Amino acid sequence: MQSEIIKRTVELFNSEEIVRAIGWRKGDFDYDLNPSIFKSSEDLEKNFVYNDFSSANLSKFLIKISQKEDGKTLVFLKSCDTYSFNSLLQEHRISRDKIYIIGVPCEENLDPSKIKAALGEDVLSMSCDGETVTVETLDGTKTISKSEVILDRCLACKSRKHVVYDELFGEEGEVLDSKRFDQVEILENMKPEERYSFWRTELSRCIGCNACRDICPACTCEKCVFDNRDSGVENKVATNDFEENMFHIIRAFHVAGRCTDCGECSRVCPEDIPLHLLNRKFIKDINEFYGNYQAGDDIETLAPLTRFDAVDVEPSIVKTRENVK
Amino acid sequence: MQKIGVFVCHCGTNISATVDVAKVAETLAKEPGVIYSTDYQFMCSLAGQNLIIDKIKELDLTGVVICSCSPRMHELTFRKAADKAGLNGFLLEMANIREQDAWVHKDREEATLKAVALGRAAIAKVALNEALIPGESKVTKRALVIGAGIAGMQAALDIADAGFSVDLVDIEPTIGGLMTQVDKTFPTLDCASCILTPKMVDVQQHELINLMTFCEVEKVEGYIGNFIATIKKKARYVDPDACTGCGLCTQKCPTKNVLNSFNLNLDNRSAIYIPFPQAVPLVAIIDAAHCKKLQEGKCGVCAAVCAPKAIHYDDCDKLVENKYGAIVVATGFNPIEVHAFNEFAYDQSPNVITSLEYERLMSATGPNGGTVLRPSDKKHPKTIVFQQCVGSRDTTSRGKTYCSGICCMYTAKHAMLTREKYPDTDVYVFYTDIRTPGKGFDEFHRRAVEQYGVHYIKGSIGKVVPMSNGNLKVQASDLLMQRQLHIEADLVVLAAAMEPDKSAKHLAQQLTASMDNDGWFTESHPKLRPVESPTAGVFLAGACQGPKDIPSTVAQAGAAASKAIILLIKDKLKGNPCVAHSAENMCNGCGACANVCPYSAITYVEKEFRMPDRTTLIRRVASVNPAVCQGCGACTVACPSGAMDIFGFSNKQIMGEVDAICQ
Numbered sequence: 001m002q003s004e005i006i007k008r009t010v011e012l013f014n015s016e017e018i019v020r021a022i023g024w025r026k027g028d029f030d031y032d033l034n035p036s037i038f039k040s041s042e043d044l045e046k047n048f049v050y051n052d053f054s055s056a057n058l059s060k061f062l063i064k065i066s067q068k069e070d071g072k073t074l075v076f077l078k079s080c081d082t083y084s085f086n087s088l089l090q091e092h093r094i095s096r097d098k099i100y101i102i103g104v105p106c107e108e109n110l111d112p113s114k115i116k117a118a119l120g121e122d123v124l125s126m127s128c129d130g131e132t133v134t135v136e137t138l139d140g141t142k143t144i145s146k147s148e149v150i151l152d153r154c155l156a157c158k159s160r161k162h163v164v165y166d167e168l169f170g171e172e173g174e175v176l177d178s179k180r181f182d183q184v185e186i187l188e189n190m191k192p193e194e195r196y197s198f199w200r201t202e203l204s205r206c207i208g209c210n211a212c213r214d215i216c217p218a219c220t221c222e223k224c225v226f227d228n229r230d231s232g233v234e235n236k237v238a239t240n241d242f243e244e245n246m247f248h249i250i251r252a253f254h255v256a257g258r259c260t261d262c263g264e265c266s267r268v269c270p271e272d273i274p275l276h277l278l279n280r281k282f283i284k285d286i287n288e289f290y291g292n293y294q295a296g297d298d299i300e301t302l303a304p305l306t307r308f309d310a311v312d313v314e315p316s317i318v319k320t321r322e323n324v325k
Numbered sequence: 326m327q328k329i330g331v332f333v334c335h336c337g338t339n340i341s342a343t344v345d346v347a348k349v350a351e352t353l354a355k356e357p358g359v360i361y362s363t364d365y366q367f368m369c370s371l372a373g374q375n376l377i378i379d380k381i382k383e384l385d386l387t388g389v390v391i392c393s394c395s396p397r398m399h400e401l402t403f404r405k406a407a408d409k410a411g412l413n414g415f416l417l418e419m420a421n422i423r424e425q426d427a428w429v430h431k432d433r434e435e436a437t438l439k440a441v442a443l444g445r446a447a448i449a450k451v452a453l454n455e456a457l458i459p460g461e462s463k464v465t466k467r468a469l470v471i472g473a474g475i476a477g478m479q480a481a482l483d484i485a486d487a488g489f490s491v492d493l494v495d496i497e498p499t500i501g502g503l504m505t506q507v508d509k510t511f512p513t514l515d516c517a518s519c520i521l522t523p524k525m526v527d528v529q530q531h532e533l534i535n536l537m538t539f540c541e542v543e544k545v546e547g548y549i550g551n552f553i554a555t556i557k558k559k560a561r562y563v564d565p566d567a568c569t570g571c572g573l574c575t576q577k578c579p580t581k582n583v584l585n586s587f588n589l590n591l592d593n594r595s596a597i598y599i600p601f602p603q604a605v606p607l608v609a610i611i612d613a614a615h616c617k618k619l620q621e622g623k624c625g626v627c628a629a630v631c632a633p634k635a636i637h638y639d640d641c642d643k644l645v646e647n648k649y650g651a652i653v654v655a656t657g658f659n660p661i662e663v664h665a666f667n668e669f670a671y672d673q674s675p676n677v678i679t680s681l682e683y684e685r686l687m688s689a690t691g692p693n694g695g696t697v698l699r700p701s702d703k704k705h706p707k708t709i710v711f712q713q714c715v716g717s718r719d720t721t722s723r724g725k726t727y728c729s730g731i732c733c734m735y736t737a738k739h740a741m742l743t744r745e746k747y748p749d750t751d752v753y754v755f756y757t758d759i760r761t762p763g764k765g766f767d768e769f770h771r772r773a774v775e776q777y778g779v780h781y782i783k784g785s786i787g788k789v790v791p792m793s794n795g796n797l798k799v800q801a802s803d804l805l806m807q808r809q810l811h812i813e814a815d816l817v818v819l820a821a822a823m824e825p826d827k828s829a830k831h832l833a834q835q836l837t838a839s840m841d842n843d844g845w846f847t848e849s850h851p852k853l854r855p856v857e858s859p860t861a862g863v864f865l866a867g868a869c870q871g872p873k874d875i876p877s878t879v880a881q882a883g884a885a886a887s888k889a890i891i892l893l894i895k896d897k898l899k900g901n902p903c904v905a906h907s908a909e910n911m912c913n914g915c916g917a918c919a920n921v922c923p924y925s926a927i928t929y930v931e932k933e934f935r936m937p938d939r940t941t942l943i944r945r946v947a948s949v950n951p952a953v954c955q956g957c958g959a960c961t962v963a964c965p966s967g968a969m970d971i972f973g974f975s976n977k978q979i980m981g982e983v984d985a986i987c988q
Contacts, residue, residue, distance in 0.1 A: 067942060090916075091913065091914075091915035091916060091917075092913075092914050092916060092929075092945055093913065093914075220913060221911070221913055221965055221966035222910065222911055222968075223910065223911045224966070225966065228911070230977060231967050231976065231977075254965050255965075258965075302920055305963070306917040306920040306963050307920060307921070
């Protein structure tokens with residue numbers, strides 16, 4: 001697949017259809033890929049990688065780049081990334097006409113942390129051949145079944161469908177019945193004190209690195225409220241444990257109704273905090289209150305939380321939730 | 326440096342009975358920025374206001390906090406006082422320690438603590454307040470009255486009599502509304518036409534009233550003093566200026582079997598018709614759905630016989646746009662459809678009719694020229710059963726939960742008139758409760774029972790079974806005597822509930838005027854602002870606001886007109902300076918604010934920004950039209966970056982209040 005993608009992209013470079021491509025670049029380790037800009041076909045042929053570790057969602061990088069006037073930018077999007085792309089398009093954050101999308105097929109991505117946890121830290125290289133992951137370590141070659149080391153977010157994959165693309169590699173996928181709200185339900189069924197203690201345990205590990213915010217394709221504000229002295233939240237971080245308690249909750253509120261559930265926040269978290277569960281709780285609530293809604297499904301449907309419908313003058317469209325625990 | 330003055334009001338004993346006002350004043354005196362704090366018996370009195378004015382001048386206060394009642398009550402009073410003392414009124418805040426504290430708590434200690442917390446919040450906010458100056462806008466000296474029933478006509482006449490131009494719009498080809506179909510009016514039993522038609526002529530002849538019949542309000546934009554309405558003039562196919570209303574076309578029209586909606590389909594009319602002989606304007610109209618010429622292209626009789634050449638088959642809908650300073654809504658009501666009430670067999674027998682249909686049967690302009698004949702075989706009915714509360718006070722999904730208010734009276738009227746005209750007729754009325762609270766109303770009802778011998782029975786019809794001879798087997802229960810009744814009736818009359826006219830909903834959306842769950846327009850305050858809609862510049866007349874009889878409708882129409890006149894007589898209006906604004910450097914241009922703005926006050930502009938690396942960047946940012954913005958704040962909560970903010974209620978001010986309360 002990687003060589004086919006490179007071949008086609010080189011063609012596009014040569015025909016001057018595109019002036020740059022955003023993709024995954026070889027890192028220090030072959031399981032550690034970097035989202036990167038390729039400015040020439042030579043660079044791409046040499047350093048572009050598409051494999052089971054090409055997890056990064058590249059859509060957010062388009063915000064700045066699509067404002068460049070010099071020509072089209074090519075971007076590789078997996079199915080879940082296309083939802084983020086649509087969401088950004090809907091919020092006028094990117095210019096569609098400056099972008100050429102190659103949809104790349106996605107089987108489940110692998111989680112290097114899980115592999116290391118199972119087989120030890122001294123990993124030299126990892127590769128996956130269908131169902132088996134082969135890992136070279138200092139202690140020799142080891143293998144593990146792929147199903148044991150799949151990224152959490154891919155285990156609850158919501159869709160294999162590319163909702164937007166110019167060109168698609170592989171077959172058109174389908175929306176899946178992901179059962180992604182099962183974990184939310186477990187949390188909902190906890191007693192309040194259990195749930196509080198769950199989140200305290202998780203959130204207390206936060207080191208305030210902002211990786212979740214910086215990677216999030218819904219967090220695209222020109223100036224983030226947490227960096228804004230006038231917002232009234234920025235200066236509270238130093239005075240108490242506010243950040244730890246509230247940062248993630250405020251962030252979840254800010255992306256509520258806009259989060260596509262791409263799962264990047266949890267993937268990049270160095271402390272493995274399951275941040276996506278906060279967002280998923282919002283998605284579940286929104287679905288229950290206002291009917292099913294998938295952010296990024298298309299660019300026409302307005303999000304339930306930012307929709308003013310003329311027919312709901314009063315009474316309001318808010319429904320009561322059934323089976324409130 | 327902040328120099329804040331705090332004034333704590335006793336409100337007689339309204340506040341001081343539950344809140345230790347002296348202690349509140351004493352505690353708030355220690356808050357940062359406060360240099361003066363006192364309590365006083367009535368802050369809103371002249372002496373109280375003078376105290377504020379004197380202290381502002383004496384101590385050169387930069388902000389004032391009044392701990393008293395709701396800002397809805399006296400904010401304007403105190404702002405004016407501050408302005409008088411030379412302090413911008415928007416540098417004054419009110420802490421509501423009456424409605425939100427003294428009135429809802431019993432424990433003095435706790436209520437006092439709460440008063441302090443509320444005072445603290447107001448102090449924290451006022452420290453962040455900025456002086457605001459309201460903008461001004463001109464007033465278009467023209468009113469739009471929507472609906473030309475008795476309410477709309479009265480409002481239009483009153484406004485026009487005050488010297489302002491009025492456009493009076495109605496969806497029907499004639500003005501007059503539902504009252505044109507009524508035979509007699511309670512409690513005086515004078516003929517409805519005799520009091521209505523002269524008013525219709527007055528409206529037509531008033532030089533300041535522009536009649537727009539067969540027109541529909543499509544779109545309303547703008548704001549108080551400056552509304553822009555798009556009105557659809559529906560195709561009438563007859564030039565109203567040329568038509569003399571001679572009626573020759575209606576006689577010659579070959580299509581004579583069209584159901585006559587004016588008589589509620591109890592008889593037929595021609596495809597070209599004049600709604601009724603007293604219609605205003607007295608002009609024919611072609612019913613396009615039934616006209617042979619318009620449907621099949623063959624015929625053209627009406628054009629051939631029309632001497633003034635008023636018929637134009639190529640007529641089409643036209644849109645006109647006009648500016649108005651004030652809008653009066655008078656869309657009225659309609660009886661509900663009774664098909665869902667199967668037990669009364671309305672759909673099975675033509676002899677089961679609604680009260681309005683009975684009204685037509687009794688009317689001299691009705692299908693039988695005023696003789697009551699039952700629809701199936703045109704026989705005189707000898708036994709008539711009236712059923713009240715059909716769909717009123719009904720908690721099932723078929724009906725309405727409210728009382729329609731007028732059915733007790735008009736049913737008494739029907740019963741009485743029937744017994745008067747046909748003394749050999751037996752009249753039964755089944756009622757839930759009799760509700761006759763108007764002037765002379767109960768006496769009227771008692772006359773029906775005592776003088777006219779109408780059989781009033783508390784209870785309800787359980788089932789109506791039509792028989793082959795047209796008679797109706799009525800099975801009913803008498804709740805007082807606790808027995809079942811079996812009556813063989815000739816006619817059953819159903820007092821159907823009132824519901825808002827169908828056009829009201831679309832109009833409410835256009836006006837951003839709020840409605841209650843039943844679709845009635847809501848007033849700004851149920852007691853103190855009963856004819857004003859919460860949308861500034863929109864006034865409510867008649868039954869569009871709730872079930873009403875004719876006297877109340879006319880009274881309310883007059884009140885709505887006077888409110889409209891008060892607005893139109895002004896040359897300029899002061900705007901509300903507490904409107905939204907967008908911090909462009911923070912705005913992402915995502916569109917969330919415009920999506921939620923109910924007033925369409927937000928648009929987007931492309932703006933050039935200087936970037937840190939000396940390049941420029943063109944970005945899409947939100948821009949608020951302060952004249953259209955009502956300051957509702959929906960945009961500020963929708964904005965993810967916090968770029969959208971409201972003057973006078975900024976995010977920072979509100980956070981300040983919250984922090985002060987959480988101290």
